[in-house]
Amino acid sequence: MKTLHVQIGKRSYPIHIGSGLHGRLPDLLREIGWSRRRPLMLVTDDQVGALYGKDVKRDLTDHGFQVGYLTIPAGESSKRLSLLEEMAGDCIRAGLDRTGAILALGGGVVGDLAGFLAASYMRGIPFVQLPTTLLAHDSSVGGKVGVNHPLGKNMIGAFHQPSMVVFDVETLHTLPEREVASGYAEVVKHALIRDVGFVRWLERQVEDLKRLDPESVSEAIWKGCAVKAEVVSQDEKESGLRAILNYGHTIGHALEAAAGYGSLTHGEAVALGMVGEAMLAEESGLCPPVSERIARLLSAFGLPTRLTLELTDEELLERMRRDKKVRKGKLTFALPRGIGRVDMVDGLEESVIRRALNRLRGGEAG
Ligand SMILES: NC(=O)c1ccc[n+]([C@@H]2O[C@H](COP(=O)([O-])OP(=O)(O)OC[C@H]3O[C@@H](n4cnc5c(N)ncnc54)[C@H](O)[C@@H]3O)[C@@H](O)[C@H]2O)c1
Ligand SMILES: O=C(O)C(=O)C[C@@H](O)[C@H](O)[C@H](O)COP(=O)(O)O
Ligand SMILES: [Zn+2]
Numbered sequence: 001m002k003t004l005h006v007q008i009g010k011r012s013y014p015i016h017i018g019s020g021l022h023g024r025l026p027d028l029l030r031e032i033g034w035s036r037r038r039p040l041m042l043v044t045d046d047q048v049g050a051l052y053g054k055d056v057k058r059d060l061t062d063h064g065f066q067v068g069y070l071t072i073p074a075g076e077s078s079k080r081l082s083l084l085e086e087m088a089g090d091c092i093r094a095g096l097d098r099t100g101a102i103l104a105l106g107g108g109v110v111g112d113l114a115g116f117l118a119a120s121y122m123r124g125i126p127f128v129q130l131p132t133t134l135l136a137h138d139s140s141v142g143g144k145v146g147v148n149h150p151l152g153k154n155m156i157g158a159f160h161q162p163s164m165v166v167f168d169v170e171t172l173h174t175l176p177e178r179e180v181a182s183g184y185a186e187v188v189k190h191a192l193i194r195d196v197g198f199v200r201w202l203e204r205q206v207e208d209l210k211r212l213d214p215e216s217v218s219e220a221i222w223k224g225c226a227v228k229a230e231v232v233s234q235d236e237k238e239s240g241l242r243a244i245l246n247y248g249h250t251i252g253h254a255l256e257a258a259a260g261y262g263s264l265t266h267g268e269a270v271a272l273g274m275v276g277e278a279m280l281a282e283e284s285g286l287c288p289p290v291s292e293r294i295a296r297l298l299s300a301f302g303l304p305t306r307l308t309l310e311l312t313d314e315e316l317l318e319r320m321r322r323d324k325k326v327r328k329g330k331l332t333f334a335l336p337r338g339i340g341r342v343d344m345v346d347g348l349e350e351s352v353i354r355r356a357l358n359r360l361r362g363g364e365a366g
Pocket of ligand 1 (some may be wrong): 045046047048049074075076079106107108109110112132133134136138139140141142143144145173174175176179182186246264266267325336353
């Protein structure tokens, strides 16, 4: 097991990464001071529940913890406010009180939803993230929790830091290929925004990473979490630096919502978004040519790098105008300045954004 930390004063917490960690959960909970008297609600989705839920619950129960069990339907369409209300109802009926806590076992959908339940249930109870997708190396760290709105991604939510993240990498072996690729989008993002050495390492390791070679994949998760933890430790609530974690997301979120939640995976949308935003940086003269190299790496992981969905510029621009980074009506992007560095940029002409979208569809550079 390897451990790193998010350092945010009283809200600091460990991120444990390793094989077979679900079996060590009772001890790890005790290490953060959770006694068996604290009632737990294990939240998972139906697919992850069928694979790992029962074992995690049994293990905790065998160690004397009281554990309730709540499952949601798998998939992005579960990240909605109406389901949160139903989940709160289940917790109330189960008698979960303010001494209780939530365990979020699953991918980013479960983590974001169960985390938001923890943030809002009885005005807030603690929670622990138990990520089971590669993508969730990102979503389980940093405390952004919430749900989607038909008009935009993650429009309703909170910052609520977990008390601990326990990533049992053994769970990744049951992950469908499409979800493995999707997870690598956020790994690549973490490399591209902060660490050119990490990018070169990914370029060399693609084949090992794709077949989930245990050492390589743990290293990738470690490096990705290290970037995320470092950024969140400096800027917990996105008053500045943290916005760089949104590289690829202005276009990505617009695509994800416009295509219909669950049609593109989050990672696929972010992959397209990163290529599109790299093209935007090039078109704006902000960086040397990088989009081809970025697209090559994403494509090697099996991710889409060209927009083939029939979505108009107007539809996408309308979505982007509702992005949470918009200030005084100005679109704001995290754009690459080169490989390993992104900066926040606003005030770009709409015509330049249209040119970048055109290139993302396979059109010529402007
Ligand atoms: N809070 C954040 O900082 C943050 C960061 C990145 C992404 N996100 C959010 O995360 C969500 C996407 O998360 P995701 O990609 O993990 O999707 P997901 O949670 O929908 O999981 C993908 C699919 O894989 C299945 N699955 C999960 N673990 C499995 C396993 N070990 N074996 C077999 N099947 C498994 C799930 O049941 C689901 O069908 C999006 O809503 C996105 O907005 C949040
Ligand atoms: O943690 C962050 O900050 C991120 O931006 C990470 C993103 O990968 C993630 O998709 C996040 O949920 C996006 O946040 P949002 O504020 O743009 O909804
Ligand atoms: Zn993301």
